[in-house]
Amino acid sequence: MLKRLLAPFLTVIALTGVAFTAPAQAQVGADLAATPDGLVKAVVSDVMNTVKSDKDMQAGNIGKITQLVEQKILPHANFEKTTQIAMGRNWSKASPEQQKIITDQFKTLLIRTYAGAIAQIRDQAVQYRPYRGTADDTDATIRTQVINKGEPIQMDYRLEKTPEGWKVYDINVLGAWLTEAYKGSFNTIVTQQGIDGVIKTLQDRNKQLANAK
Template sequence: MLKRVLLPFLTVLAFSGAAQAQAVDTSNPDALVKAVVNDVMATVQADKDMQAGNIGKITQLVEQKILPHADFTRTTQIAMGRNWSKASPEQQKTITDEFKTLLIRTYAGAIAQIRDQKVQYRPYRGTAEDTDATIRTQVINKGEPIQMDYRLEKTAAGWKVYDINVLGAWLTEAYKGSFNTIATQQGIDGIIKTLQDRNRQLANAKG
């Protein structure tokens, strides 16, 4: 279920770099999302290895291309909530790296499912002065509409995605509860251990 509902997000982010070669306009959040999605659909559909589930190829591409258009530090900070300030700079870096790895490995399995999904864009009415934007879309997957909203922040390097809303639930909020429970019971080191253990399980499962 997780992979199915996160598929549209993976479509936009995991291959975001594919659109870079076409000089994507990162100064406009709406243009950025549209350009990336349009290019990504063609890229994935033309790559049989990815559709066959070549995890190594998928992961490598994600690691090389996702960073220019996503702010994992901001994503992790929001998901950690009040526990972020309780972590040392070293712990913050470790948690961010492990969380990024977890998301990449979780999404990698969904990439193979990309086929003929269609994306409908809702009107964006932002202004040039905005520093935070929400781009609303609807993904049609096998005739089923899936709400997919993106939160982006304006940085010195252009707009970057830091959160998504799938069917009314923000990704950061979904993880915040789990992180808070672990931190309460086991402290910040407990969050790190949980993420590391989960990443090892996923790595072993994929051989």
């Protein structure tokens, strides 16, 4: 079930690491990360430059790609909030220990999915729509279009402002938010198998992905 949910996102999520149509491409710095659109653009550029300069990643070296994700993407993501939204009303049914396990397993699943997708990066481009937020905003949506072989694909990001800076907590592909896509699946599993069923489903899927390397 989780594999089926990931399918629509897999190819397009790979494109979050591609070049964007802005004049400057720089490492993520405090000046760029100070705004939500600046953070997204900087991370996209940084990831793309790294992949394009590394033949192992282009050849699909999952170990190196996973390291890239952990170093350049994870610091700018809030997986706990992502997991909480995806679990919906079932989040409060889980104990603190179960919440931690679910968050860790869900994060591992998305990392492995992202790692496999990054290997598909080639010559796509990302167009950024104007962001008109204010300095007082604590939540932002950055809207983009991924141009893949001339075809535009909607790709949006939701971020929240935290004491550590802006963090991405949701992604919208072709009109479907990642957290919403998982919410129904998690709810069904909880109804049928309880909170432990979600943990087992995530653990089993991660084992499958690990063994598939």
